[in-house]
Amino acid sequence: MSGSKSSVPGAAAPSPEQADAPLSFTVHSQPQPGAMAGAANAQQRAGRLRMLLVVAVCAAPVLASYFTFYVLQPRGKAYGELITPTVDLPPSLSLQDLRGQPVPAESLKGQWLLTLVQDAHCDSACERLLFMQRQLREMMGKERDKIDKLWLVPDDQPLRPEVLAAVSAGVPVTVLRAPRAQIQAWLKPAEGHGLNEHLFLIDPMGRWMMRSPVQPDPSKVKKDLDRLIKANAGWDKPGR
Incomplete structure (x- = not known):
């Protein structure tokens, strides 16, 4: 009806003091x-x-x-000479198989490598070391699948047929050619000796970490291998 005041039903009328009070607003703070x-x-x-x-x-x-x-160093001192610090496999190492095909250096990783550096003509001392290399792997028993045999040849001469047949029998030796200077920049002989007098041990991450004495005793080298593989049992798996 005209002239009437609208109101919310049931609402109380404000007091004169409330009617005159200023309106207040609550402002919430914003993230800084x-x-x-x-x-x-x-x-x-x-x-x-x-x-x-x-x-x-x-x-x-x-x-x-x-x-x-x-x-x-559990159970006594190592027979071989530990290399400290270890020396990483050079990624630029120029490797070729016996057919002249390039082989990536990274492909050597994943296994323990019993490594020899011998010229292609391979004299009687070389043959003895190759035989020891083969026997060492077999002596490791159930752990032998964690170990590969590697022969680095620092020249481009052909291998003698009888030697090639010997290293191809059973589980073959991986035979790769590499420039002599590059091998010498990675692996070192003991003072007064040559690379061809030692057995070098490369770990599964491609690091040179042990060098055998000249004319090594296979049974003592095996003890080093036993200790190493046992120490690495938690992460070292058979096969590449």
């Missing part, structure tokens, strides 16, 4: 840019920490095995 950036940085740091923890967990067995062998 600095606080948002700080939270993002904290999340980033937490993510990096988690990643580092994962890497540490994965690397722990490898680090523990090397600490055990190099520092604690």
Whole structure:
């Protein structure tokens, strides 16, 4: 009806004091840019920490095995000479098989490598070392599948047929040619000796880590291999 005042049914009329009071508003604070950036940085740091923890967990067995062998050295001193620090396989090492086909250096990783450096003509001393290399692998029993035999040939002369037949019998020796200078930049003989007098041990990550004495005793070399493979049992698996 004209002239009447509208009101909400049941609502009490405001008092004169309430009617005259100014209206008030509540303003909620907004996130500050600095606080948002700080939270993002904290999340980033937490993510990096988690990643580092994962890497540490994965690397722990490898680090523990090397600490055990190099520092604690269980059951006495190593027979061979430990190389400290280890020497990484050069990625630029120019390898070729006997057919002249290039072989990537990275393909050598994944196995323990009993390595010899011998000229292609392979004299009687070379033949004895090749025989010892074969016997050592067989002496490892159930662990032998973790070990490969490698012969690095630092020249381009043909192998004698009888030698080639011997290294191809059974589980064949991996025979690869490489420039002499490149091999010498990676592997080193004992002072006063030549590369062809030693057996070199390369670990599954491609690192030269042990050199046998001249005219090595196979049974003593085997003890070193036993210790190494046992120390690495948590991460070292058969086959490449």
